[in-house]
Amino acid sequence: QKEVEQNSGPLSVPEGAIASLNCTYSDRVSQSFFWYRQYSGKSPELIMSIYSNGDKEDGRFTAQLNKASQYVSLLIRDSQPSDSATYLCAVNRNTGNQFYFGTGTSLTVIP
Amino acid sequence: GAGVSQSPRYKVAKRGQDVALRCDPISGHVSLFWYQQALGQGPEFLTYFQNEAQLDKSGLPSDRFFAERPEGSVSTLKIQRTQQEDSAVYLCASSPLDSNQPQHFGDGTRLSIL
Numbered sequence: 001q002k003e004v005e006q007n008s009g010p011l012s013v014p015e016g017a018i019a020s021l022n023c024t025y026s027d028r029v030s031q032s033f034f035w036y037r038q039y040s041g042k043s044p045e046l047i048m049s050i051y052s053n054g055d056k057e058d059g060r061f062t063a064q065l066n067k068a069s070q071y072v073s074l075l076i077r078d079s080q081p082s083d084s085a086t087y088l089c090a091v092n093r094n095t096g097n098q099f100y101f102g103t104g105t106s107l108t109v110i111p
Numbered sequence: 112g113a114g115v116s117q118s119p120r121y122k123v124a125k126r127g128q129d130v131a132l133r134c135d136p137i138s139g140h141v142s143l144f145w146y147q148q149a150l151g152q153g154p155e156f157l158t159y160f161q162n163e164a165q166l167d168k169s170g171l172p173s174d175r176f177f178a179e180r181p182e183g184s185v186s187t188l189k190i191q192r193t194q195q196e197d198s199a200v201y202l203c204a205s206s207p208l209d210s211n212q213p214q215h216f217g218d219g220t221r222l223s224i225l
Contacts, residue, residue, distance in 0.1 A: 004153075006153075034214075042218065043202060043216040044216045090153075098156045098159070098169070099156060101154045102153050103151070103152050103153045104152075104153050
């Protein structure tokens with residue numbers, strides 16, 4: 001079982017819709033959770049970090065964490081074509097120095 | 112430019128050659144990470160430095176891979192006797208303090224082994 005699982009997609013949504021990206025992780029002691037956006041040929045860019053259960057909002061982005069279900073998600077409201085990218089979920093256990101990344105979900109926002 | 116800088120951006124080498132990849136982290140960042148990213152995959156952890164100390168090298172795939180950060184700033188990832196399976200993008204990331212903080216990535220080095 002992989003440390004971090006994501007649906008690879010591709011996920012397509014129309015412009016203006018809500019895009020929902022999901023991630024599950026295997027290690028219950030994980031404490032820190034991150035969403036990165038990666039455009040093709042570019043490096044990952046941090047979008048959100050979340051450390052406690054519940055929702056965290058930043059502009060059009062909302063991260064949701066449920067530690068009991070070992071589940072973290074990212075919602076993108078009012079999706080724009082410029083949001084088209086691969087979204088990587090990353091998890092840190094706090095017991096080590098390793099960040100575990102999922103394989104990423106490819107999102108396409110259709111104008 | 113205050114971001115993480117990596118060089119070269121592209122490297123082509125023949126199988127069996129040694130290569131060295133450089134990472135210049137954000138000034139003052141204590142933590143430095145190296146990752147390997149294959150096409151269509153997420154970054155895979157290679158190694159972690161806190162200042163000059165290499166605290167975790169469990170992700171290095173073989174003893175052909177070696178990393179150092181002698182003065183606690185610039186880091187070099189060296190791959191000896193390269194193999195075709197070493198072809199990937201090598202990403203460097205840094206964070207201000209401990210490893211639980213968000214990491215800032217460089218643009219990576221795309222390594223192609225012929």
